[in-house]
Amino acid sequence: xxxxxxxxxxxxxxxxxxxxxxxxxxxxxxxxxxxxxxxxxxxxxxxxxxxxxxxxxxxxxxxxxxxxxxxxxxxxxxxxxxxxxxxxxxxxxxxxxxxxxxxxxxxxxxxxxxxxxxxxxxxxxxxxxxxxxxxxxxxxxxxxxxxxxxxxxxxxxxxxxxxxxxxxxxxxxxxxxxxxxxxxxxxxxxxxxxxxxxxxxxxxxxxxxxxxxxxxxxxxxxxxxxxxxxxxxxxxxxxxxxxxxxxxxxxxxxxxxxxxxxxxxxxxxxxxxxxxxxxxxxxxxxxxxxxxxxxxxxxxxxxxxxxxxxxxxxxxxxxxxxxxxxxxxxxxxxxxxxxxxxxxxxxxxxxxxxxxxxxxxxxxxxxxxxxxxxxxxxxxxxxxxxxxxxxxxxxxxxxxxxxxxxxxxxxxxxxxxxxxxxxxxxxxxxxxxxxxxxxxxxxxxxxxxxxxxxxxxxxxxxxxxxxxxxxxxxxxxxxxxxxxxxxxxxxxxxxxxxxxxxxxxxxxxxxxxxxxxxxxxxxxxxxxxxxxxxxxxxxxxxxxxxxxxxxxxxxxxxxxxxxxxxxxxxxxxxxxxxxxxxxxxxxxxxxxxxxxxxxxxxxxxxxxxxxxxxxxxxxxxxxxxxxxxxxxxxxxxxxxxxxxxxxxxxxxxxxxxxxxxxxxxxxxxxxxxxxxxxxxx
Amino acid sequence: xxxxxxxxxxxxxxxxxxxxxxxxxxxxxxxxxxxxxxxxxxxxxxxxxxxxxxxxxxxxxxxxxxxxxxxxxxxxxxxxxxxxxxxxxxxxxxxxxxxxxxxxxxxxxxxxxxxxxxxxxxxxxxxxxxxxxxxxxxxxxxxxxxxxxxxxxxxxxxxxxxxxxxxxxxxxxxxxxxxxxxxxxxxxxxxxxxxxxxxxxxxxxxxxxxxxxxxxxxxxx
Numbered sequence: 001x002x003x004x005x006x007x008x009x010x011x012x013x014x015x016x017x018x019x020x021x022x023x024x025x026x027x028x029x030x031x032x033x034x035x036x037x038x039x040x041x042x043x044x045x046x047x048x049x050x051x052x053x054x055x056x057x058x059x060x061x062x063x064x065x066x067x068x069x070x071x072x073x074x075x076x077x078x079x080x081x082x083x084x085x086x087x088x089x090x091x092x093x094x095x096x097x098x099x100x101x102x103x104x105x106x107x108x109x110x111x112x113x114x115x116x117x118x119x120x121x122x123x124x125x126x127x128x129x130x131x132x133x134x135x136x137x138x139x140x141x142x143x144x145x146x147x148x149x150x151x152x153x154x155x156x157x158x159x160x161x162x163x164x165x166x167x168x169x170x171x172x173x174x175x176x177x178x179x180x181x182x183x184x185x186x187x188x189x190x191x192x193x194x195x196x197x198x199x200x201x202x203x204x205x206x207x208x209x210x211x212x213x214x215x216x217x218x219x220x221x222x223x224x225x226x227x228x229x230x231x232x233x234x235x236x237x238x239x240x241x242x243x244x245x246x247x248x249x250x251x252x253x254x255x256x257x258x259x260x261x262x263x264x265x266x267x268x269x270x271x272x273x274x275x276x277x278x279x280x281x282x283x284x285x286x287x288x289x290x291x292x293x294x295x296x297x298x299x300x301x302x303x304x305x306x307x308x309x310x311x312x313x314x315x316x317x318x319x320x321x322x323x324x325x326x327x328x329x330x331x332x333x334x335x336x337x338x339x340x341x342x343x344x345x346x347x348x349x350x351x352x353x354x355x356x357x358x359x360x361x362x363x364x365x366x367x368x369x370x371x372x373x374x375x376x377x378x379x380x381x382x383x384x385x386x387x388x389x390x391x392x393x394x395x396x397x398x399x400x401x402x403x404x405x406x407x408x409x410x411x412x413x414x415x416x417x418x419x420x421x422x423x424x425x426x427x428x429x430x431x432x433x434x435x436x437x438x439x440x441x442x443x444x445x446x447x448x449x450x451x452x453x454x455x456x457x458x459x460x461x462x463x464x465x466x467x468x469x470x471x472x473x474x475x476x477x478x479x480x481x482x483x484x485x486x487x488x489x490x491x492x493x494x495x496x497x498x499x500x501x502x503x504x505x506x507x508x509x510x511x512x513x514x515x516x517x518x519x520x521x522x523x524x525x526x527x528x529x530x531x532x533x534x535x536x537x538x539x540x541x542x543x544x545x546x547x548x549x550x551x552x553x554x555x556x557x558x559x560x561x562x563x564x565x566x567x568x569x570x571x572x573x574x575x576x577x578x579x580x581x582x583x584x585x586x587x588x589x590x591x592x593x594x595x596x597x598x599x600x601x602x603x604x605x606x607x608x609x610x611x612x613x614x615x616x617x618x619x620x621x622x623x624x625x626x627x628x629x630x631x632x633x634x635x636x637x638x639x640x641x642x643x644x645x646x647x648x649x650x651x652x653x654x655x656x657x658x659x660x661x662x663x664x665x666x667x668x669x670x671x672x673x674x675x676x677x678x679x680x681x
Numbered sequence: 682x683x684x685x686x687x688x689x690x691x692x693x694x695x696x697x698x699x700x701x702x703x704x705x706x707x708x709x710x711x712x713x714x715x716x717x718x719x720x721x722x723x724x725x726x727x728x729x730x731x732x733x734x735x736x737x738x739x740x741x742x743x744x745x746x747x748x749x750x751x752x753x754x755x756x757x758x759x760x761x762x763x764x765x766x767x768x769x770x771x772x773x774x775x776x777x778x779x780x781x782x783x784x785x786x787x788x789x790x791x792x793x794x795x796x797x798x799x800x801x802x803x804x805x806x807x808x809x810x811x812x813x814x815x816x817x818x819x820x821x822x823x824x825x826x827x828x829x830x831x832x833x834x835x836x837x838x839x840x841x842x843x844x845x846x847x848x849x850x851x852x853x854x855x856x857x858x859x860x861x862x863x864x865x866x867x868x869x870x871x872x873x874x875x876x877x878x879x880x881x882x883x884x885x886x887x888x889x890x891x892x893x894x895x896x897x898x899x900x901x902x
Contacts, residue, residue, distance in 0.1 A: 355768045359789040360701020366793045367708035392790060419816075453817075584784055587807030595819025662776030666818075 026126045032119040034059045046128045048098030064102045086111040104133045141169045141292040155303040163193040170285040172273035178219035203251035218242045222258035223267035228290045229258040263297030354395030393426040413452035414560035432468040441480040449490040449557035451537045459533045463494035470498030495552040501545040575611030577603045592669040615639040639672045686713040687804045690733035694719045694742045720744035740767045748781045748842025755782025787811035847874040852894020
């Protein structure tokens with residue numbers, strides 16, 4: 001301690017010396033010229049120099065250069081106006097440590113007017129408030145970062161704001177954020193910041209593409225140690241420890257620091273900072289940055305959770321929007337379907353009326369033709385008949401539009417394609433534009449297809465309409481039919497010379513409600529309906545299409561079960577005998593047999609005649625005749641038309657008990673024909 | 682010796698159709714047109730009065746159910762034979778016609794010549810079907826190959842003609858009151874029919890009944 005410059009009594013002096021020796025905060029006394037008269041021992045702790053070294057020197061040595069002028073001016077004012085009172089207040093000033101660092105101090109000044117002296121002396125108690133300032137600075141910074149994070153719309157935006165705040169407040173040149181990402185243990189950089197907005201662009205871009213494993217790299221070093229890492233000189237770091245060492249050096253950085261951000265003890269992110277010019281103040285930067293960043297973990301976690309929540313909300317909204325659009329589409333399709341159903345009903349009604357109107361016209365034409373007509377009139381009548389036939393076919397076609405084609409119109413559905421074509425040709429041709437050529441190849445000798453006529457018409461109509469719409473103005477639509485392999489199926493194909501389908505369209509072509517048509521009548525039900533029809537009768541649909549090369553849709557229908565007796569086994573038509581007294585019932589049974597291609601003979605019940613099938617009523621004579629008939633040829637079958645007694649039950653026969661029920665008669669005859677065709681007893 | 686002419690009574694609510702038939706019959710030496718009716722309401726009485734050989738009967742007309750009328754004629758005047766002539770060709774109609782004792786079923790899409798020939802055959806007591814009816818209804822497949830869907834069609838034949846008519850009107854979207862008015866019956870009677878139809882078909886709701894009628898082609902025009 002040195003108080004050599006003080007004047008006064010010895011007791012007072014001793015007392016003063018004791019204070020100077022023991023005071024925690026430095027006490028400095030200066031004269032009006034700023035020369036240090038006395039200094040407490042504690043200056044060594046705060047300023048780094050002993051009292052002896054500074055007593056007798058100017059106080060300016062303890063003041064940062066840029067504050068010295070203010071200090072000199074204040075002293076000058078007091079010298080000029082020595083009586084000016086000194087306000088009893090604490091001054092927030094900056095002080096200069098011996099090592100050159102500047103630190104904040106709080107100074108309480110008092111003026112001592114020494115009796116007899118014209119100029120006063122000043123005593124100041126200097127408190128080093130570095131720690132307090134640092135804590136306040138940290139608090140302010142943390143507050144700014146917290147607000148920035150809280151106000152950000154996403155975690156990425158919040159992290160960028162935090163990075164910027166820390167970087168600016170603690171004086172870094174550049175920084176980046178690495179986050180722990182999936183797969184677990186990997187970190188990726190996606191956010192960077194630079195003090196100069198466009199500086200280090202290349203370095204920053206390179207960082208944003210990186211992913212780093214936990215094995216190496218500065219981010220992972222920080223994440224693993226959960227401690228700040230300071231690399232004072234990037235040149236001294238062994239290569240390989242820090243993947244971006246070379247890039248950082250190339251960008252001009254000398255030092256780097258990593259600061260981990262944790263939440264519940266887990267690393268959630270690492271902030272990296274880079275510096276071009278290291279300074280003695282760097283440790284303070286690091287401390288401050290760490291202190292500000294460390295508590296952000298839970299905020300970042302919360303923000304990440306909010307992000308996820310927002311993501312889910314957006315997802316949910318999108319899903320809701322999509323659902324709403326789907327519902328709207330479904331409603332639209334329903335409206336279209338209803339409109340189509342109405343059109344179908346209208347068409348069927350029209351078809352019905354056409355039939356009603358044409359019948360009497362044909363009656364009159366028939367009547368006309370029974371008369372003696374001139375050759376010209378006869379020609380006219382023939383022309384009228386052709387027109388009527390055309391109209392009748394059109395009417396028949398229209399009537400097929402109403403029924404649900406997927407529900408089989410008859411349990412024994414079968415269609416002879418050549419006959420079918422005769423009926424629907426007019427309507428199908430009418431479904432195409434005039435400019436489109438319609439080629440048809442349906443051979444006569446095809447096996448019957450196991451599909452109802454109406455269902456087949458609807459399926460093919462849909463395909464033909466689609467094909468026509470896909471065609472250019474001068475396009476070609478070709479309808480063909482052919483037997484499938486082994487004659488067990490029938491193939492019906494519709495080919496167009498249109499634009500073809502993309503693989504995507506082809507994939508969805510038979511999905512319900514899938515349509516590429518913009519017209520209001522494109523319900524997207526066409527091919528779905530066709531598929532429904534074909535599959536409901538055990539068939540299949542195949543589509544071949546290439547963009548620009550047209551489309552071929554092939555429907556494969558199973559062949560209908562053989563009708564009646566196989567003609568190969570019995571050259572000519574097989575004969576059936578019918579011995580039913582009631583001509584009405586006999587007529588019906590005969591119709592069924594003739595419908596199956598058999599030649600029918602009406603015979604007495606005792607004389608079934610040669611043939612393979614005999615339908616008879618029960619009687620004793622018939623029983624005997626039946627036994628003989630069956631005994632003569634094992635391929636023969638007998639149908640009993642009526643209730644059998646026990647004697648009949650000994651014979652292997654087919655029975656139609658309810659002779660008034662159309663369906664039961666039909667079924668019984670069907671079973672008999674199948675037995676004859678199969679040859680099984 | 683004068684050839685016997687088959688005497689035909691035509692029942693159809695479309696006058697132009699009956700006119701056309703009459704013209705055709707008059708051109709045929711074997712058939713005589715003896716009268717016309719626009720509904721089946723007075724049919725039995727007219728049959729009693731005219732004693733025709735054949736009644737050519739439409740199935741869709743206002744008033745009395747034609748199948749019921751056919752049944753009455755079959756029982757009361759067995760010498761008169763009913764032949765149905767309709768624009769509708771459905772298995773169950775043909776079945777109902779046979780059940781009602783009819784001797785034939787023709788479609789208005791058939792050639793008039795085929796009808797005339799059929800009338801002559803029916804007159805001889807045979808049951809005849811027009812070519813387009815035969816094509817649809819005479820493909821007898823064995824029961825073993827018949828799919829399960831056949832069941833409702835089979836059940837349909839269990840309906841009385843009147844019940845079929847009621848079902849058809851429901852299938853066309855008519856309300857109970859409309860059906861009642863169309864058949865000149867009370868709503869209560871229609872309700873009774875409806876209940877029995879649903880029981881017979883194993884159907885439990887109105888919409889299901891309408892769908893069934895549409896699917897089976899009962900709802901057409």
